[in-house]
Amino acid sequence: MDPSRKRRTRLIVALSAALLLAGALVYTSFSAATEAKEPSDVLASADAGKSYEVTGKVVNGSVKREGDDLRFAIRDREGTAQIPVAYSGTVPDPFREGREVVVTGKVENGTIAAERDSLVTKCPSKFTEEKKKS
Amino acid sequence: MPGIGSALLVVAFGAAIYCAIASVYGARTNRRQWVVSGRRAIYCVAGLxxxxxxxxxxxxxxxxxxxxxxAQNSSTDTPTFYKLTAVWSSQAGSLLLWVTLLALFSSAVLFATRHRHREIAPYAAAVLGGVAAFFLFLMLFYASPFDALSPVPVEGNGLNPLLRHPAMMIHPPMLYSGYVGFSIPFAFAIGALITRRTDASWIRSTRRFALIAWTFLGVGVLLGALWSYSELGWGGYWAWDAVENAALLPWLTGTAFIHSIQIQEKRGMLKVWNVSLIVATFLLALLGTFLVRSGILDSIHAFGASTLGKPFLAFIAIAAVGSIGLVVARLPYLRSDARLDSFLSREAFFLANNLVLVGLAFVVFWGTFFPLISEAVTGREQSVGPPWFDRYTVPLALVLVLLTGIGPALTWRRSSPSSLKRTFAIPLAAVVLGALVLIAFTPAEDSVLSLVMFVLAVFTLTVAGQELWRGAGARRVTSDDGFVLSFVNVVRRNRRRYGGYLVHVGIAILFVGVAASSAFVSKTDARLSPGQSTEVGGYKVTYERATAAVGDDASGTGAPIALGAVLNVERGGKEFTVRPQRNYFPSQDVAQDGAIGRFFEGEATSEVDVRWGPIRDFWLAVQPDIRALDKPIAEANRRFTDSSGDIQALVIAAIADVYRREAPPATFRTLVSPLVIWIWLGGGISVLGALLALWPGAGTSRARSIAAARVGRELSRA
Amino acid sequence: MTPEAAFAAVLVALLVAAILARPILRGGEVDVREDEELASLETAKESKYREIRDAELDHRIGKLTEEDWRRTDRELRAQAVEILERMDKLGGDRAAEGR
Structure with a gap:
């Protein structure tokens, strides 16, 4: 094979490998992604059995422990729509009433049954910002 | 006083802009004195x-x-170490840190190249001055570190308790040194493109800076992981969180860069690729700074609220369009001088490693920005979790470690099959032997991917060991060095080579730690009352009693209240005691939490008790249930709101003591994680390797080589 | 901005301006940089020498066969000679200009 044709073949092989990877990335990310919602979205329309990632503020005075479970309610960032959450697993350090959290789980009987250890609070380096705003 | 700080920044801003203008003017009109003046402006910016x-x-x-x-992030009772480091926990302070490091790095490189690069250096100075001007502009108009408060408060908020960890305070300067360091080769690459000096001389002058930046960035990432493991109470070190990914991205492209520039240095190939890589690395470093500070990935809506968002994005866009346009305009000057001789050569494997690293960077980039991409495409914000990342990164990491092993064993240009047999015979035998030993004596076969990773690491280590062994042997043949001295001397005389091998050894070890600890970790969450036990990974853990300390925190974070536990741990007849605790920091919200309650309702952080070990770590965190204290706290809020500070302190101590005596059930997370310590030890080995490669060699002093060249010239003329 | 801060700003600005103006006012050729071309050849030469030494070590370790090494070494040395010739030419030109 002459060198220029060899180079072209190599380029085609490399490009198709790259395209294949890119295609796989696009396909799997869209199919495996959990949808991010706010409590009001979940209340309005939630398919049973589908997993959602719900972001909201922990409602003041809603945090209770029941045995190993943690129960609390989250509300929209701006608004009053709220939904209770049943959660088990470790609670991250910054978890507080009034703070923004994300839980992942399915909706059962109007409650978010959160996956174990799925509770995430926002990154600490941004708290200073919050304080300034409030 | 704050006014003087602002004044310094205003002058620095002026000097940075002057630097850019004077340097370019001097270079275009060939008025050298303006170039010198422009260079001095950078020194002035650094001083200011x-x-x-x-x-x-x-x-x-x-x-x-x-x-x-x-006032915002320190207080009189913040420990001194954290007072000093609290500067960069805020947005404005971290911008100041960024520009300080940038000015110092820029001064260093411009001073080092003051007699070289007559053409490139002025443009590089202009680029660096421009970047510094942008960060100073942000501080002057968007987030000033020198805002004055009036009236002056008596007490400040204190440093965010979560950040009170040594690793977290060293982490930002490391990370920023990495980000900033990559702007040096970037600036010289731009200078080289503008002046059409696209040979490898800009690379030779900034290679060290790229390696220094790479080292700092890697250390920064690893310190972040260490903080996550030993301070956040969840027990992991990596979660594919956007902020972590933001730091990893420039590190990945930077790793590709420090490999591929060697190909240009030696063979004059990959010129377009190298300038593209450094442009990408610089842009990703900017993006990393921006991501952490803007909150854009939490939600596209948060973006508008962020103060830095728009100017930052505009700057990144300008830098991207400008650099890409420049690369395209200079394509005719970026042709390769040579062709790849053989697939069995080091350059071919460097190329492969570059593709894998860039592929990894692309995967991480896509996953990190997926929420934005998906919102743009489908109108719904979606995100991908760690399993999605793992699906791609695990196989790519395996290939990477394989290449880490093969690369050093090959020679530049070409390796003939007969020498390959000699090079790979022992490593391959070690691989087979290692696999058999692992399968026979350890549970490694339960996780095929981990087993593959272990075996690949064995391969990499054997290759590096064999290189050193044979190098020392060759040294003994040609010199009268003794056994030990031959090793020392062969390394000393080939620092870059053996430094590189040591980095590879460290990386392979790091990956062993990652594979073992993610595949074979045992984890339990248990809610225990005193006297109850739980089992995890062969350890029997018994909750003995609760502890409570007021005003006496052993870990030096300055927390007023610490509730903890004493647990007895037993394994195979050996016993030890762990004392995890949780530190409570007061909230400032008296109205909502109550005068006494605020001491319990503020931030809380875990002091995890980690027993580090070479084989496995025992990791235990406690989550006290302070709801059990609700009643006494409510009563104290009622009765002692108006009492003096001393009485309140006594009341708090009494409530904490209630916790100690009555010891309500607490939640314990226990982890038994094998080989996890090797992640950081491996990282440390890599840093040593990088230092070895960076260490200035003897006899390469510039002045001497110039003099020698002159002697040579004059002798030939005579 | 308070008066004392404004005063400080002016003072610092004047100091900086003096530092920056000095090389310009002094005028003339204050920059003693080497020729870019020569400097880049100089570094190219150094790294070529390093390559030659590297290949030699690879050969002694046994990674490069005798035949491969001879070929590589020949190529590298030819390149080094080429660099040296270009340097001599440039150096000669520069010396001639200087006279």
């Missing part, structure tokens, strides 16, 4: 920002709450 940094540090040390920043 260092002075303002010192001013701010002094304000922190003196708890001078005239400075809004000091």
């Amino acid at each position: 920002v260092v002075a303002s940094m010192v001013l701010l540090e002094i304000a922190y040390l003196r708890s001078d709450f005239q400075f809004a920043l000091v």
Whole structure:
């Protein structure tokens, strides 16, 4: 094979490998992604059995422990729509009433049954910002 | 006082802009004195920002709450170490740190190249001055570190308790040194493109800076992981969180860069690729700074609210369009001088490693920005979790470690099959032997991917060991060095080579730690009352009693209240005691939490008790249930709201003592994680390797080589 | 901005301006940089020498066969000679200009 044709073949092989990877990335990310919602979205329309990632503020005075479970309610960032959450697993350090959290789980009987250890609070380096705003 | 800080920044801003203009003017009109003046402007910027940094540090040390920043994230009772490092926990302070490091790095490189690069250096100075001007502009108009407070408060908020961890305070300067360091080769690459000097000389002058930046960035990432493991109470070190990914991205492309520049240096190939890589690395470093500070990935809506969002994005866009346009315009000057001779050559494997690293970077980039991409495409914000990342990164990491092993064993240009047999015979035998031993004596076969990773690491280590062994042997043949001295001397005389091998060894070890600890970790969450036990990974853990300390925190974070536990741990007849605790920091919200309650309702952080070990770590965190204290707290809020501080302190101590005596059930997370310590030990080995490669060699002094060249020339003329 | 801060700003600005103006006012050729071309050849030469030494070590370790090494070494040395010739030419030109 002459060198220029060899180079072209190599380029085609490399490009198709790259395209294949890119295609796989696009396909799997869209199919495996959990949808991010706010409590009001979940209340309005939630398919049973589908997993959602719900972001909201922990409602003041809603945090209770029941045995190993943690129960609390989250509300929209701006608004009053709220939904209770049943959660088990470790609670991250910054978890507080009034703070923004994300839980992942399915909706059962109007409650978010959160996956174990799925509770995430926002990154600490941004708290200073919050304080300034409030 | 804060006004003087602002004044320094204003002058620094002017000097940075002057630097850019004077350097370009001097270079275009060939008025050298303007170039010198422009270079001096960078030194001035460095002096000014260092002075303002010192001013701010002094304000922190003196708890001078005239400075809004000091009041915001320090307080009189913040420990001194954290007062000093609290500067970069805020947005404005971290911008100041960025520009300080940038000015210092820029001064260093411009001073080092003051006699070289007559053409490139002025443009590089202009680029660096421009970047510094942008960050100074942000501080002057968007997030000033020198806002003044009036009236001056008596006490500040204190440093965010979660950040009170040594690793977390060293982490930002490391990370920023990495980000900033990559702007040096970037600036010289731009200079080289503008002046059409696209040979490898810009690479040779900035290679060290790229390696230094790479080292700092890697250390920064690893310190972040260490903080996550030992301070956050969840027990992991990596979660594919956007902020972590933001730091990893430039590291990946930077790793590709420090490999591929060697190909250009030696063979004159990959010129377009190298300038593209450094442009990408610089842009990703900017993006990393921006991501952490803007909150854009939390939600596209948060973006508008962020103060830095728009100017930052505009700057990144300008830098991207400008650099890409420049690369395209200079394509005719970026042709390769040579062709790949053989697939069995080091350059071919470097190329493969570059593709894998860039592929990894692309995967991480896509996953990190997926929420934005998906919102743009489908209108719904979606995100991908760690399993999605793992699906791609695990196989790519395996290939990477394989290449880490093969690369050093090959020679530049070509390796003939007969020498390959000689090179790979022992490593392959070690691989087979290692696999058999692992399968026979360890549970490694339960996770095929981990087993593959272990075996690949064995391969990499054997290759590196064999290289060193044979190098020393060859040294003994040609010199009269003894056995030990031959090793020392062969390494000493080939620092870059053996430094590189050592980095590879460290990386392979790091990956062993990652594979073992993610595949074979045992984890339990248990809610225990005193006297109850739980089992995890062969350890029997018994909750003995609760502890409570007021005003006496052993870990030096300055927390007023610490509730903890004493547990007895037993394994195979050996016993030890662990004392995890949780530190409570007061909230400032008296109205909502109550005068006494605020001491329990503020931030809380875990002091995890980690027993590090070479084979496995025992990791235990406690989550006390302070709801059990609700009743006494409510009563104390009622009765002691108006009492003096001393009485309140006594009341708090009494409530904490209730916790100790009555010991309500607490939640314990226990992890038994094998080989996890090797992640950081491997990282440390890599840093040593990088230092070895960076260490200036003897006899390469510039002045001497110039003199020698002159002697050579004159002798030939005579 | 308070008066004392404004005063400080002016003072610092004047100092900086003096530092920056000095090389320009002094005028003339204050920059003693080498020729870019020569400097880049100089570094190219150094790294070529390093390559030659590297290949030699690879050969002694046994990674490069005798035949491969001879070929590589020949190529590298030819390149080094080429660099040296270009340097001599440039150096000669420069010396001639200087006279």
